[in-house]
Amino acid sequence: MCGIVGRINFDNQPVKPAEIKSMCQLVKHRGPDDEGIWVNRQIGLGSRRLSIIDLSPKGRQPLTNETGSIRVVLNGEIYNYSELRKKLINQGHRFYSQTDTETIVHLWEEYGTGCIRWLRGMFAFALWDEKQQVLFLARDRLGKKPLKYYCDDRRLIFASELKAILAIKDIKKEPDCQAIDHYFGMEAVPEPFTGFKQIKKLPAASYLLVKKGKIKISRYWQIKFTPKLTLSFDKLKSEILNRLKESVQLRMVADVEVGAFLSGGIDSSAIVALMSQLGQKKINTFSVGFKNKELSEITYARLVAKKFHTQHQEVILEPTSFNLLPALAKAYEEPYGDPSALPTYLV
Numbered sequence: 001m002c003g004i005v006g007r008i009n010f011d012n013q014p015v016k017p018a019e020i021k022s023m024c025q026l027v028k029h030r031g032p033d034d035e036g037i038w039v040n041r042q043i044g045l046g047s048r049r050l051s052i053i054d055l056s057p058k059g060r061q062p063l064t065n066e067t068g069s070i071r072v073v074l075n076g077e078i079y080n081y082s083e084l085r086k087k088l089i090n091q092g093h094r095f096y097s098q099t100d101t102e103t104i105v106h107l108w109e110e111y112g113t114g115c116i117r118w119l120r121g122m123f124a125f126a127l128w129d130e131k132q133q134v135l136f137l138a139r140d141r142l143g144k145k146p147l148k149y150y151c152d153d154r155r156l157i158f159a160s161e162l163k164a165i166l167a168i169k170d171i172k173k174e175p176d177c178q179a180i181d182h183y184f185g186m187e188a189v190p191e192p193f194t195g196f197k198q199i200k201k202l203p204a205a206s207y208l209l210v211k212k213g214k215i216k217i218s219r220y221w222q223i224k225f226t227p228k229l230t231l232s233f234d235k236l237k238s239e240i241l242n243r244l245k246e247s248v249q250l251r252m253v254a255d256v257e258v259g260a261f262l263s264g265g266i267d268s269s270a271i272v273a274l275m276s277q278l279g280q281k282k283i284n285t286f287s288v289g290f291k292n293k294e295l296s297e298i299t300y301a302r303l304v305a306k307k308f309h310t311q312h313q314e315v316i317l318e319p320t321s322f323n324l325l326p327a328l329a330k331a332y333e334e335p336y337g338d339p340s341a342l343p344t345y346l347v
Contacts, residue, residue, distance in 0.1 A: 003075060033051045034047075065106065068130075085102075133211065135209070135210040139207070141221045148194060171198070172198050205219055205220060248275060288316075291317075325342070
């Protein structure tokens with residue numbers, strides 16, 4: 001998990017580095033390893049990094065191309081970056097780091113807004129092209145990584161979390177009654193709403209393009225339910241297993257230790273089993289349980305951890321854990337009516 005922030009002024013007034021830095025500080029918990037700030041006249045980008053791939057200084061964000069005309073900040077991970085890197089090198093692009101983030105820069109050079117279609121991963125990123133004077137924000141297909149923005153006639157401000165946007169003193173903080181109504185109906189605030197009229201979530205599978213003060217939001221992917229598969233039961237089992245293996249293997253690529261949530265249920269147990277089968281030598285697993293054994297699945301999690309010799313850690317939910325609710329409200333930023341929020345936060 002990383003945090004990204006930024007701002008572009010439509011009236012060409014210079015962005016203040018101190019403002020980008022203060023926004024970065026408010027998402028510091030998302031990226032404790034490093035901070036990067038870049039400001040050039042009317043545009044500013046900031047990053048708080050949790051280092052996963054390429055832990056060296058070359059992996060610091062914002063990352064750039066060879067000439068410095070393109071800058072990018074990324075929250076997330078590009079799973080197929082190694083394959084993309086080879087393709088781009090064959091097309092003549094030069095890389096200076098081993099990070100997945102740098103592939104975005106060169107994909108943009110090659111394909112422009114079409115770069116997004118090549119990416120497999122969980123991501124929210126912001127890219128500035130100095131030559132074209134274009135700001136490009138994008139979010140992954142299922143919206144796993146957050147990206148929120150505020151816009152008025154003078155500027156667009158964006159961040160991974162609301163708190164970084166709300167810190168800007170002169171923005172309007174008018175409540176959005178429609179968003180509040182959605183919460184009472186759904187127990188969550190659906191995108192593009194946030195609870196504030198002029199602050200929105202960039203929808204999943206969408207990008208936002210800023211050029212000459214004009215904003216365009218486009219959807220680049222839509223799930224398809226056709227054509228239906230007509231495979232036999234045995235072939236379906238094989239297909240599901242192969243896809244699960246590929247998905248797990250892609251997510252095991254890291255220059256740090258890899259872990260998994262383990263509830264003891266079928267899905268998380270299958271993921272841990274596949275990690276072991278794919279050769280992950282040290283698997284860190286994390287579970288949350290309750291003192292009441294009838295309500296807790298932690299016994300099943302222990303069986304799976306023992307079976308695959310994981311480095312297992314457990315958290316037990318106590319009555320005093322409810323003292324964490326204020327911290328939970330700060331972390332989620334929006335009302336969220338799911339009772340699993342507290343045990344998930346503890347894990």
